[in-house]
């Protein structure tokens with residue numbers, strides 16, 4: 001278990017988290033502290049070293065990790081919804097399929113290949129890949145291209161920390177990610193719905209942005225198969241399909257990689273896929289979204305509310321063309 005010690009001065013969670021979430025989290029932590037202690041592994045949770053009794057065993061969130069939208073409060077989406085309403089087409093097209101069929105995925109030991117324009121390529125076991133990284137919590141909104149959204153307390157570490165270990169060279173302009181290809185464990189891959197394995201990519205600047213995150217858990221528990229175990233990407237200012245699950249390969253390239261959804265329907269799923277209420281999907285509006293668990297629709301916010309952290313990446317792009 002990785003126990004990251006946070007300085008006392010950093011233990012100001014109640015100042016940076018909306019109050020109802022703070023209390024909700026305290027309740028969650030109180031009711032699950034035993035479970036956390038038992039189930040914790042190096043890839044799951046962060047225990048803080050705050051010596052204030054109330055914040056013992058609490059999970060921390062840094063202020064910059066959650067840029068709240070100006071008018072809306074973010075209540076955490078219940079664990080049951082995050083783990084039962086999923087998109088993971090390798091397990092079926094219905095939202096309930098991944099929870100039904102992901103079962104004990106992955107059954108095998110996991111490894112991740114690092115390839116392409118880097119000084120330190122190689123194949124790492126999951127353990128070696130995760131070992132040097134201390135685990136933290138990030139509460140991020142996830143907004144799907146299908147116009148629903150959730151608020152998820154992820155556990156993991158910044159993608160930039162991982163990338164730095166492999167020393168990309170000056171030709172590395174993009175980072176490509178691939179999901180496992182295994183028609184036994186991922187039976188959806190027997191049908192040609194997408195050109196398997198699932199592929200996604202970011203520019204190197206997007207990948208190095210402090211918001212880009214590798215998740216290994218949520219709500220302090222290891223990821224379940226349906227959420228992309230054992231490790232997945234989380235890119236909170238982009239539509240959910242960019243947040244690729246169950247990664248086995250990370251490739252650094254000089255040219256823009258082709259991605260699965262772009263290949264399937266380039267007019268519907270652009271390479272950038274930034275959350276943008278002003279650019280509609282050809283078949284539906286992107287102005288509003290349904291937060292899972294809520295009745296009334298919310299307005300979708302530019303870059304999913306993370307504009308302060310990412311808009312500088314796109315100043316030279318016409319986002320109506322490069323959607």
Ligand SMILES: Nc1nc2c(c(=O)[nH]1)N[C@H]1C(S)=C(S)[C@@H](COP(=O)(O)O)O[C@H]1N2
Pocket residue numbers: 082085086087088089090142143144145179198226227228239240241242243244245246
């Ligand atoms: N390998 C893989 N990754 C994937 C998908 C998928 O079908 N296969 N679906 C994407 C889509 S469309 C969304 S909205 C998010 C959903 O993540 P969640 O089920 O953990 O909420 O995963 C993304 N990552």
Ligand SMILES: [Mo]
Pocket residue numbers: 087144145146239240241
């Ligand atoms: Mo999605």
